[in-house]
Amino acid sequence: MEQQYIELYKQHHESIKEHSATVMNTLRDGSFTLFEKLGFPTSKLENYKYSDLKEPLSIDYGLNINRVTIPVNPYEVFKCDVPGIHSFLFFVVNDAFYPVNEPNNKSLPNGVIIGSLKEIATTHPELLKDYYGKLSTTKNDGLVAFNGAFAQDGFFMYVPKGVVLDQPVQLINIMRSDVDFMANSHNLIILEDGAHAQLLVCDHTMDEVRFLSNRVTEVFVGENASYEHYKLENTHIKTTNLSTLLIDQKTSSTVLTNVITLHNGVTRNSIEIDLDGEHCETRLCGMVIADKNQQVDNFTYIMHNKPNCNSNELFKYVLDDNSKAGFTGKILVAKDAQKTSAFQINKNILLKKTAKMSTKPQLEIYADDVKCSHGATIGQLDETAKFYMQSRGIPEAEAKLLLMYAFTSDVIENIRITALQDRIKILVEKRLRGDLSKCEGCIICQ
Amino acid sequence: MSEAILDQVTQGEYKYGFSSDIETDIIPIGLSEEVVRLISAKKNEPEWMLEFRLKAYRHWITMEMPTWAHLNIPEIDYQSIAYYAAPRKNAPKSLDEVDPELLKTFEKLGIPLHERMALSGIAVDAVMDSISVKTTFKESLNEMGIIFCSFSDAVEHHPDLVQKYMASVVPYTDNFYATLNSAVFSDGSFVYIPKGVRCPMELSTYFRINAMNTGQFERTLIIADDDSYVSYLEGCTAPMRDENQLHAAIVEIVALKNAQVKYSTVQNWYPGDKNGKGGIFNFVTKRGICKGENSKISWTQVETGSAITWKYPSCILLGDNSSAEFYSVAVTNHHQQADTGTKMQHIGKNTRSHILSKGISAGQGQNSYRGLVKVNKNAENSRNYSQCDSLLLGDKCGAHTFPYMEVNNDSSVVEHEATTSKINEDQIFYCNQRGISTEDAVGLIVNGYAKEVLNQLPMEFAVEAQKLLQITLEGSVG
Numbered sequence: 001m002e003q004q005y006i007e008l009y010k011q012h013h014e015s016i017k018e019h020s021a022t023v024m025n026t027l028r029d030g031s032f033t034l035f036e037k038l039g040f041p042t043s044k045l046e047n048y049k050y051s052d053l054k055e056p057l058s059i060d061y062g063l064n065i066n067r068v069t070i071p072v073n074p075y076e077v078f079k080c081d082v083p084g085i086h087s088f089l090f091f092v093v094n095d096a097f098y099p100v101n102e103p104n105n106k107s108l109p110n111g112v113i114i115g116s117l118k119e120i121a122t123t124h125p126e127l128l129k130d131y132y133g134k135l136s137t138t139k140n141d142g143l144v145a146f147n148g149a150f151a152q153d154g155f156f157m158y159v160p161k162g163v164v165l166d167q168p169v170q171l172i173n174i175m176r177s178d179v180d181f182m183a184n185s186h187n188l189i190i191l192e193d194g195a196h197a198q199l200l201v202c203d204h205t206m207d208e209v210r211f212l213s214n215r216v217t218e219v220f221v222g223e224n225a226s227y228e229h230y231k232l233e234n235t236h237i238k239t240t241n242l243s244t245l246l247i248d249q250k251t252s253s254t255v256l257t258n259v260i261t262l263h264n265g266v267t268r269n270s271i272e273i274d275l276d277g278e279h280c281e282t283r284l285c286g287m288v289i290a291d292k293n294q295q296v297d298n299f300t301y302i303m304h305n306k307p308n309c310n311s312n313e314l315f316k317y318v319l320d321d322n323s324k325a326g327f328t329g330k331i332l333v334a335k336d337a338q339k340t341s342a343f344q345i346n347k348n349i350l351l352k353k354t355a356k357m358s359t360k361p362q363l364e365i366y367a368d369d370v371k372c373s374h375g376a377t378i379g380q381l382d383e384t385a386k387f388y389m390q391s392r393g394i395p396e397a398e399a400k401l402l403l404m405y406a407f408t409s410d411v412i413e414n415i416r417i418t419a420l421q422d423r424i425k426i427l428v429e430k431r432l433r434g435d436l437s438k439c440e441g442c443i444i445c446q
Numbered sequence: 447m448s449e450a451i452l453d454q455v456t457q458g459e460y461k462y463g464f465s466s467d468i469e470t471d472i473i474p475i476g477l478s479e480e481v482v483r484l485i486s487a488k489k490n491e492p493e494w495m496l497e498f499r500l501k502a503y504r505h506w507i508t509m510e511m512p513t514w515a516h517l518n519i520p521e522i523d524y525q526s527i528a529y530y531a532a533p534r535k536n537a538p539k540s541l542d543e544v545d546p547e548l549l550k551t552f553e554k555l556g557i558p559l560h561e562r563m564a565l566s567g568i569a570v571d572a573v574m575d576s577i578s579v580k581t582t583f584k585e586s587l588n589e590m591g592i593i594f595c596s597f598s599d600a601v602e603h604h605p606d607l608v609q610k611y612m613a614s615v616v617p618y619t620d621n622f623y624a625t626l627n628s629a630v631f632s633d634g635s636f637v638y639i640p641k642g643v644r645c646p647m648e649l650s651t652y653f654r655i656n657a658m659n660t661g662q663f664e665r666t667l668i669i670a671d672d673d674s675y676v677s678y679l680e681g682c683t684a685p686m687r688d689e690n691q692l693h694a695a696i697v698e699i700v701a702l703k704n705a706q707v708k709y710s711t712v713q714n715w716y717p718g719d720k721n722g723k724g725g726i727f728n729f730v731t732k733r734g735i736c737k738g739e740n741s742k743i744s745w746t747q748v749e750t751g752s753a754i755t756w757k758y759p760s761c762i763l764l765g766d767n768s769s770a771e772f773y774s775v776a777v778t779n780h781h782q783q784a785d786t787g788t789k790m791q792h793i794g795k796n797t798r799s800h801i802l803s804k805g806i807s808a809g810q811g812q813n814s815y816r817g818l819v820k821v822n823k824n825a826e827n828s829r830n831y832s833q834c835d836s837l838l839l840g841d842k843c844g845a846h847t848f849p850y851m852e853v854n855n856d857s858s859v860v861e862h863e864a865t866t867s868k869i870n871e872d873q874i875f876y877c878n879q880r881g882i883s884t885e886d887a888v889g890l891i892v893n894g895y896a897k898e899v900l901n902q903l904p905m906e907f908a909v910e911a912q913k914l915l916q917i918t919l920e921g922s923v924g
Contacts, residue, residue, distance in 0.1 A: 046514075335842075338841070348853075350853060350856040351856055352856050353823065353855045353856045353857070354823075355856060356853070356854045357851075357852070357853050358850070358851065358852040358853075359850075359852075359862075360848070360849065360850050360851070361847070361849060361862070362848050362849075363836075363845075363866055364516075364844070364846045365836070365838070365844055365845045365846060365866050366843075366844045367838075368838035368839070368840055368841045368843065368868050369841070369868050370838070370866060370867070371866075371867055372865065372866040372867070373863070373864060373865040373866070374847070374862075374864050375861075375862065375863040375864070376849070376851055376860075376861070376862040377860065377862070378851060378853040378858070378859070378860040379858075379859040379861070380856060380857065380859070
């Protein structure tokens with residue numbers, strides 16, 4: 001499996017580099033060597049215990065090494081919008097940043113730079129050099145190493161000191177190809193001290209072919225800065241989405257991530273948070289609604305390296321049909337990270353006998369003055385609550401729906417963009433009614 | 447201030463550390479096919495037993511030491527260990543024939559053999575190093591058809607039962623240490639409770655490691671036939687030693703239809719001195735199978751000793767409506783490390799399991815809970831509730847939890863919760879205010895914290911266990 005990519009790199013590394021930026025190329029060979037050593041992760045690895053990537057990785061994907069521009073009108077795909085949301089809108093087609101002329105984007109505050117990583121690496125190398133690869137190169141992970149070797153472009157966002165973005169930034173990833181296709185992109189997000197930004201990432205697929213996206217996102221959150229990351233996944237069953245989100249938090253910063261998987265093929269979300277300053281606040285939320293043969297694995301790892309930080313995790317899963325899902329919630333409290341509080345909840349509902357759920361909360365604590373807890377449940381909808389509703393004339397299907405909707409509502413409450421929250425509410429309800437899973441491909445709005 | 451108390455109190459020496467001079471019969475160190483044959487020959491074992499050992503040995507040489515546990519295990523040279531040691535004077539018929547030194551050893555431990563027999567009515571099968579020295583109350587148990595004897599006796603007198611059930615729960619290929627044990631196991635206990643019999647007394651063995659440089663490899667097999675009940679106790683204390691000793695035991699429990707087995711352990715092997723020197727390596731495989739319908743297995747363990755503990759008493763819930771329980775208190779102090787927990791495999795319908803684990807870390811101890819709850823597709827309506835709490839005393843220790851939950855059907859409920867926190871300073875202050883010293887206060891709080899588990903122990907053990915907790919931990923305030 002790995003061999004074809006190793007050969008590919010050996011033969012074409014010149015052209016890979018030619019179509020990328022110097023900053024990215026400096027780390028490329030190192031990443032490749034690491035990938036050669038590690039290979040793709042298998043479920044034998046502890047961190048990938050619940051991700052079965054063998055099948056999706058065995059497909060013969062095409063790669064767009066020579067950066068051929070793919071003709072696409074993103075507005076055609078992206079017919080739907082989150083109604084009422086005012087955002088700065090950007091597109092990434094496969095793995096390349098797609099320049100569009102959005103009138104609203106002109107009102108971005110001064111100094112804020114958003115664009116193609118490749119281009120900005122050429123125009124502002126000084127901005128990137130202290131950040132690019134700083135988190136990803138420390139990871140001993142096959143997928144991240146693979147990304148380091150093959151990613152040529154991605155999304156870049158820079159918010160200077162004290163600048164507050166009053167509207168969310170919306171990033172639409174569009175997968176468009178006529179053949180089975182693999183996209184590797186590297187995103188870099190830098191928030192300087194006191195900055196504030198919200199990023200909403202949506203995944204869309206256009207074609208009926210097999211897609212695999214392997215995305216690494218590095219986020220640097222400065223002192224007193226606050227960052228929110230929302231990821232909405234609503235693609236088709238042939239899509240494999242491997243995403244690694246690496247966040248570094250400085251003193252008194254706050255971070256919220258909310259990862260919502262409504263429809264997909266195979267999903268693996270790794271979220272690793274490095275609390276690198278005191279008084280940090282971190283909240284990780286996630287929701288999975290899966291059926292058919294969907295496979296979802298959320299892997300989270302919070303490193304409490306400094307004292308007085310708080311972290312909170314909330315993940316909820318509703319699994320139907322033959323879906324298979326995993327959750328890992330790893331929390332490390334380092335030796336001197338006193339006064340840490342770390343809480344974690346993972347609740348799961350299995351609707352069919354054939355659905356599978358595996359969960360693995362994990363606490364590693366080396367400090368004594370801490371408050372840590374985790375809770376996990378795997379079960380069904382509350383029979384008595386269902387009966388209560390039925391006895392009051394609510395049909396069974398509707399009662400089930402209400403319960404499931406209520407079950408997921410606290411994850412939705414952790415969305416701090418009102419328009420998005422409303423939108424997700426509708427999508428979740430639609431999804432629970434089965435409307436969304438009936439369709440193949442991204443036709444959210446139909 | 448607290449530093450001073452911590453130092454003062456956590457420096458408590460191992461109270462039961464001594465070494466008694468009993469002649470032992472040791473074979474040369476090292477492990478080879480010849481040694482396996484020698485052990486088997488020394489024990490006059492039948493051919494099938496030797497075959498089993500050799501099969502295990504041949505498999506063992508292809509295996510590697512597991513590294514997945516959250517433990518820092520120093521390199522163990524398996525060729526520098528003597529695999530067999532037996533007191534020379536075998537099988538005495540009465541107390542008079544028992545080596546007086548041995549009796550003194552038990553007396554020093556506060557568990558004089560005859561006193562135990564007289565006062566508490568416990569039948570004690572004392573395992574001194576590797577061979578069963580004395581089996582008591584054998585006669586009265588015999589009358590009920592209960593077989594309680596050393597493993598070698600069982601091999602000799604009840605080969606059909608041993609052949610049928612040995613390695614049926616822990617196969618010789620199970621894991622590195624279990625395979626090692628299968629090849630070289632010295633002795634252990636064998637219990638068979640016939641159909642419909644309720645064992646009238648708590649069965650008990652005391653294991654002690656006594657000879658220099660001898661790993662002890664016991665093997666225990668408990669079979670509870672239909673509608674029977676037994677409660678089995680195992681307690682361990684070991685003398686002080688400078689070199690690490692290896693202890694790799696196997697315990698197998700088979701519970702048939704409607705049978706109930708309760709297995710309790712207090713483990714207090716030598717933990718090493720306060721600098722982390724010496725101590726026992728305790729790598730034990732314990733597993734029970736609820737084979738019949740409505741059967742029940744309950745594990746209770748109090749782990750205070752050993753330098754390194756690697757132990758996961760587990761249950762396979764095969765019969766419909768069967769249930770399993772796991773109660774554990776694990777304490778690590780000084781440089782002790784423990785990676786302990788349980789596995790609950792739900793296979794039958796309507797199976798239930800309950801896990802309650804309390805970890806206490808002090809000094810530089812590292813304490814991990816590692817557990818798996820797996821519900822198979824056909825284990826409908828299964829239920830599990832797990833709770834694992836950790837208490838931290840001191841800023842250099844660590845507490846870790848690694849629970850795994852895997853559910854493969856839609857009618858089972860699995861719940862897990864875990865908390866980790868520091869010992870409550872308000873409670874200590876409250877006690878101090880009322881004239882209770884910090885040491886005693888910690889003892890009180892820890893015993894209260896562990897009470898739910900200690901309550902599961904039979905009375906005689908509960909007292910000993912409480913004392914042990916206090917000795918291991920007294921006043922380790924962080």
